[in-house]
Amino acid sequence: MTTRTTFPFPTESAAIEAEQEERQIALEYLAEAWNSADTDGVDTEALAHAALFAAVATLVREYGEEAVAKLIGNIPDRISNGEYTLDRVLQ
Structure with missing residues (x-):
C-alpha cells in the first residue's frame, strides 16, 4: 500500500482567500509531481x-x-x- 503525500497549507487569519487558494492549488500540483516521482522510485x-x-x-x-x-x-x-x-x- 502506497501512502500519498499531501501538503496542507497552514491557514493564517491575515492571508487573502485568493492567495490561499492559489497556494493550495500549487501544493496540489507539487503533491501530484511528488507522488509520480515516488511511484517511479525516485x-x-x-x-x-x-x-x-x-x-x-x-x-x-x-x-x-x-x-x-x-x-x-x-x-x-x-x-x-x-x-x-x-x-x-x-x-
Whole structure:
C-alpha cells in the first residue's frame, strides 16, 4: 500500500482567500509531481533536496539574495514551532 503525500497549507487569519487558494492549488500540483516521482522510485530525500533547491532559487530570482536569506533565517524557529509538521495535533 502506497501512502500519498499531501501538503496542507497552514491557514493564517491575515492571508487573502485568493492567495490561499492559489497556494493550495500549487501544493496540489507539487503533491501530484511528488507522488509520480515516488511511484517511479525516485528517493524521497532526493526529491526533498531538489524541491528545496528549486524553491530557494526561484525566491532568489524573484526577491534577491538578501531577502531570501532573511526569510530562510526564520525557518529553524518555524520548524521548532511545528509549522512544517504535517501530522501535528493541535489542542
